[in-house]
Amino acid sequence: MEHPRAFISFRMEDRWARDFLREHARNAKDEVEFIDYSIQDPFDSSWKNKCKLRIAETKGTIVLIGATTYQSEPVEWEIKETLEQGHQIFGIQVNDGETHPLPKGIPSESVIRWDFTQISSRLSTWV
Template sequence: MAPPRAFVSFEMEDKWARDFLSQHAKDKNNAIEFVDYSVKNPWDNSWKTNCKIRIGQTKGTIVLIGPTTYQSEAVLWEIAETARQGNYAFGIQINKDKTHTIPAGLGPENVIRWDFAQIVKWLNTWV
């Protein structure tokens, strides 16, 4: 079985969390692949086209939830596109001691605290 591929959606101010997640996966030697398609101008039409393709090449999207994620038009669009394609999605609260507002399109039952073992467990349910 192929390893789960996940699209990672995040606010640029939370890029550190994406970097940490990617490095943690490498350090733990997991068969997990994250797709990064960070952009500076999220509403450029070519970005949306490329983003749709990238999301379609994964099993789902991980949303890194920080202080302003719920306000990000790009993140909201990525969540909606993930749902439109029928892919899985879950969110991760990136701060251990804080709970941030969950962006529209993700229910609280689909959000976990930062726990790499739990992240891997959820990813492995993507069949």
């Protein structure tokens, strides 16, 4: 059986959420592969070309939404690229009990709270 590959879009200040998501999936034995392209290089055409290829290797993108995610140009670009490639997308509000502004391009109906059952359920539709 094929297992979903998901691109994770996030701001570096929320990398704890990326790490937590990966760790939970590993502990729950969810057979999901997570890919990201953390910005360590400049946000330029070279980065965009490499990121575009990483997104193309996945079934969709999970956007981790923290307090300042909506201000991130790279996150906005990753959302746009995901949609242009016709891939699945959903967002996760990473802080319990808080609702942060959404980055441009992600529909509000595709945003969920941090709930591993819902996350797994959404990912299971990507195979």
